[in-house]
Structures are given as structure tokens and as C-alpha cells.
Amino acid sequence: MSFDLVLFGGTGDLTWRKLMPALFQAFRHGTLPAEGRIIGVGRDNLSNEQYREQIHARFDHVELAKRPSEEEFKRFAALLEFVQMDLSKPDDYAKLAAALAQRNADTVVMYVATAPTLFTTVCEQLAAAGLNTPQTRVVLEKPLGHDLASNRAINETVGKVFGEKQVFRIDHYLGKPAVQNLFALRFGNALFEPLWRREHIANIQITIAEDLGVEKRGGFYETTGALRDMVQNHALQLLCAIGMEPPINSHADAIRDEKLKVLRSLKPWTAETLSQDVIRGQYSAGTSGGAPVAAYREEAGVNPKSHTETFVALRTEISNWRWAGVPFYIRTGKRLAGRDARIVINFRPTPHAIFNSQIGDANRLVINLQPKDGLELHLLAQGQDNRRVSQKLSPVQLDLDFDKRFGSERVGAYERLLLDVIDGRLNLFVRSDEQEEAWRWVEPILDYWQADSQGPRLYNAGTWGPSASSAMIARDGFCWSEEN
């Protein structure tokens, strides 16, 4: 099978940080179909050779084990070409059409890794140049819009040019091995299913913590914020994976239908829950990895009086028979205490205590997403540490480390998703109705914040966010997992 992969934004950040390293890994692993071309598109006037050199130099930023040797890069570079285009100029699309016509590949992937404001222009111009053939697939990076209306507008325009089955909306969290394993855990094993419901689960906590700040993306982040950047997409997709009903089969629409039902069942916001159950924060100066770091407002491209949130913690519920009354807590932020993404399922305690005493907390399943990818089952057991008090229980942990078990050379999120696009598998991509539903749900929060002049609560870089986040969960009688 031959393919042409066109990267709009071919000289941009995402291309060299994520896409090229992922494509190279697929190439190294022999999973990228041999008859392929990767065509970078950008404004600069580069020859193929200059483009290859530029990409080669960028591999310096990639971790050593994932960098190509000279010989490997030479073979990989043979796939790389460059087409100079100004995406707003209709005539320039003829250049791309000419490059594609040379090969007439079985599959053409248009990866739109540009500013979202260009998504509709690119799609319309592709159609005008006759490049929306049945062999074509289009990949759209997040954020797709900045609210419900702009998201709909993009989806509507894209929908006029491409059928829904040709549109691959990326949420790279769905490509993470840990998320694949979450589906495997829930739908490949019968063990947890009877317990996976309100009768047995006390609360669920989804944390995506980053230790990094906004890095060089201050300008982008200022108009985005953590709710749009992480909650509307990554965190809600994780919530869907936890909360959805078992799909009737593994086809893309069967899975996406179930995720959509979860999004539709999220408890609507009220004035009271907006003020009590959503906490926004912004980092002030502090430390990261032991070194002092600046406040968000001091970052390049950021307004010194910015109200943009770099942290969100919220409480919601899925209003259906399985989950009614079970709090789902979501928390994400930049410059937090560490890079740590995990889902914690806290089961209800035993209904009646027969042992004398217990120390610590158990009855918990932890799904670690990163930096470790694995499962921890927290139980209580009778330890040997106290020989006289025989009925004293202590917490123990069953650990399944997927990196150790399956090797650390596992397929990364972008590698997996790019191969899925080339092969035409939509399972791990987001359908337009899911995306709209997620926007519909976050929009009242955006409106509430806009009307609230108080702005975000400040937290010191290197901590777990504003104390109001702990107070919110404490109101229900629970605490975040690291506070146990």
C-alpha cells in the first residue's frame, strides 16, 4: 500500500517535536508502509534537501535512544519532500496537487498541524483544488475551535468537504498505551465489571499534572487556558473511557456512541455548582525540580495581569443508572508538584469492620498513565511488623508495571495514531458530536469565569495547586490520592 502524508505546518513545532520523531519510530520498527512519502508544507522556500537537513538537526531535541543513526536518517530522509505554499493563496494548492499527482498514492493523508484559524481555509482550498478525493483522509489537531460555536463552524465546513469517516480528530491521550490498557482492563476482563458502578465505587479522581510551565507557548496559552487545553479534550476523554458502557463491538462508532452517551449524561452546571465545584488557579513563582521558576504572569507572551488559568480542579457526576451520585473529580495544571497522570478509583470501604484496627487506606485501583504506565491495586493485608497485635491490617500494593512487562520500546501515542490514520482506523479519534458535546459542557464554565472579575487563585509553582482544590474534595469527605 502506498501513501502520501502531507504535513501542513511542516516546519512547525508539532512537526519536529512529535510527528517526525513518531514517524521515524514507525519507520525504524518497520511498521510504516515502505511505499510512502512525507511531504512537509510550509511558507519557507526550501529545497527537499534543505528540508531534510532541517528535520535532521531537530532530532537533537529527541531522547538519545530515539534518535536516528546517520545511516538510518539517510534512509528515512528518502521519504521526505517539501512543498512551499502560502496556505491562504488558492494558487499554491496547485503545487501540492502536482506533487501528489506524480505518485497517485493509494492513501493521501492531509495532516493539518497549523493554527486552528487555518483549518477551514485549508479544507476549502483542498476541495477547490480537487484534492478531497475518496482516498484522502484529513487529520485535525486540537484545539478545534475555542468554544461551541467556533467548533461547530469548523466541523460544518470540514463536513462539506470530507465525509465524517475521512476526518481524524486527534486527541493524543487516546493513543497513549495506558489508555489502550484501560480499555483492555475494562472490556477484556470480567473481573472488575461487577464492581464498576455506584454500589461499589465511592469516587473517581482523574489527575493530569505537569511540572513544566507554558514554555515558549505563552502567546497560545494566554487565549487558551487549562480548561480548553486539557479538560475539554484529554481529561473528558479519560472520563469517558472510565465511565462508558461496554460497546457492542470494537468498531469505531460503537465505541464513540458510548463515549457520546457519557458526555450527554454529565450533570449540567448550576450557579451553585459553578461557584462551588470548579476551581481555577494560576501559578506564581516557585520551584520546579529544585530550581526557582517564574510566575505565569512573567512568562514571555503573557499579559502581566493575566486571568488565564493554568490549573483547573472540578467535580462532576455522570447522571445515569451506573454512576448516579458518584463524584468524578478532574484536576489538571502546569507547574504542579510533578509530571504525574493517573486515574484513581476509590472503592467503598467494607460495610462492617471485624479487624481491630487498620492503618492507611486501601480498596483502591490506580491506573498510572505517566510517567509510569501501569496498574496498582491497593489492598489491606496482615503484615509481620507487629507480632503482638495480630488483627492489625496494613496497606499493601499489587503493582503491574507495563513498561517492565512489555518492554519500554512500546508504540508511542503519535506513532500509534499516525499509523491508524494511514490504515484508516478511526477507533482512537474523536467524532464531531463527541467534540461538540464536550464544548457544550465546558462552555458554562468559560462564561462564568468571564463574568467573574476575581480571576484565578494563585498557587506556588511546584505544589498541587490552590488549597481550594483540596477544600472542594474535602467537602464530600474525601481527599486527593496524594493527601492520604
Ligand code: BG6
Ligand atoms: C497538549 C497540550 O495537548 O498536551 C499541552 O496542549 C500539554 O499544553 C500536553 O503539555 C500534555 O501532553 P503529554 O502527553 O505530555 O501529557
